[in-house]
Amino acid sequence: MNARMDQLEPGLYIVATPIGNLGDITLRSVEVLGGVAAVACEDTRVTGRLLNHLGLRKRMIRYDDHASEADRARLLALMAEEPVALVSDAGTPLISDPGFRLVRAARAAGIAVTSLPGPSAAIVALTLAGLPSDRFLFAGFLPARDKARRDMLAGLAGVPATLVFYETAPRLGDALGAVAAVLPGREVAVARELTKKFEECRTGSPEELAAHYAAHPPRGEIVLLVGPPVAAPADSRDADRLLRAELESARPSQAAARVAKLTGLDRKALYARALALK
Numbered sequence: 307m308n309a310r311m312d313q314l315e316p317g318l319y320i321v322a323t324p325i326g327n328l329g330d331i332t333l334r335s336v337e338v339l340g341g342v343a344a345v346a347c348e349d350t351r352v353t354g355r356l357l358n359h360l361g362l363r364k365r366m367i368r369y370d371d372h373a374s375e376a377d378r379a380r381l382l383a384l385m386a387e388e389p390v391a392l393v394s395d396a397g398t399p400l401i402s403d404p405g406f407r408l409v410r411a412a413r414a415a416g417i418a419v420t421s422l423p424g425p426s427a428a429i430v431a432l433t434l435a436g437l438p439s440d441r442f443l444f445a446g447f448l449p450a451r452d453k454a455r456r457d458m459l460a461g462l463a464g465v466p467a468t469l470v471f472y473e474t475a476p477r478l479g480d481a482l483g484a485v486a487a488v489l490p491g492r493e494v495a496v497a498r499e500l501t502k503k504f505e506e507c508r509t510g511s512p513e514e515l516a517a518h519y520a521a522h523p524p525r526g527e528i529v530l531l532v533g534p535p536v537a538a539p540a541d542s543r544d545a546d547r548l549l550r551a552e553l554e555s556a557r558p559s560q561a562a563a564r565v566a567k568l569t570g571l572d573r574k575a576l577y578a579r580a581l582a583l584k
């Protein structure tokens with residue numbers, strides 16, 4: 307399916323929309339929204355404002371994943387004949403937003419599906435926070451209830467990746483408290499009002515950030531990020547094992563330096579131990 311043709315082919319077009327700054331709509335998204343027969347959306351008032359801003363008048367069809375099978379079937383029948391866009395109120399559809407069931411049903415029905423990339427708060431936050439970005443796990447919203455929230459964090463404790471959560475301003479303090487209790491020692495970031503006038507991103511320990519936001523109650527939309535587990539400090543048996551391996555090919559001073567780098571243990575103490583092991 308080619309989204310750059312004058313006449314769009316029938317199918318489902320997933321279109322990401324801005325998360326605050328209307329300038330973040332892509333050229334291709336404008337082109338596709340201009341070319342579709344209808345726009346499926348969560349809230350016709352919210353999407354109506356965006357289309358109005360783009361100077362477009364389009365048929366809008368309310369859709370979310372709780373839609374009845376009959377409503378979904380009607381939408382699928384339309385996109386089998388005409389190009390139809392799916393947007394959410396803001397950001398990328400399907401990312402903590404409706405669309406999964408529709409995409410699944412469209413694919414099962416042999417309807418062409420294409421996705422136009424654009425803003426998503428999780429990715430914007432990850433690129434801003436300065437936490438490791440080589441591996442991350444997006445976990446959606448943390449539960450509102452404390453026990454469920456702590457259980458979810460405990461379930462993610464062993465994941466060797468930055469954790470990314472969507473959060474609301476009124477619940478941020480409780481969420482930071484739960485992170486402090488369940489994932490102690492982690493570096494945390496709060497990314498707020500991304501792409502908007504009062505955008506901010508603060509990093510620190512969960513305790514520091516909880517104290518800051520207790521004194522300055524946050525407003526607006528929030529992404530909470532939790533850095534990966536800190537490597538467990540090596541114990542003396544680990545150090546002996548590593549030193550023995552190094553001593554097979556290196557002098558005690560070199561072995562101590564390498565193991566100090568690996569474990570963070572004191573190099574002089576490791577040197578003394580290497581001499582004893584030799």
Ligand code: SAM
Nearest residue numbers: 325397398401403426427472473499500527528
């Ligand atoms: N699909 C959207 C996306 O791709 O970002 C997310 C939709 S989800 C229902 C809404 C949540 O995303 C908010 O509660 C907040 O956690 C996060 N979010 C959306 N816009 C944001 C922004 N401008 N700054 C920070 N977080 C935002």
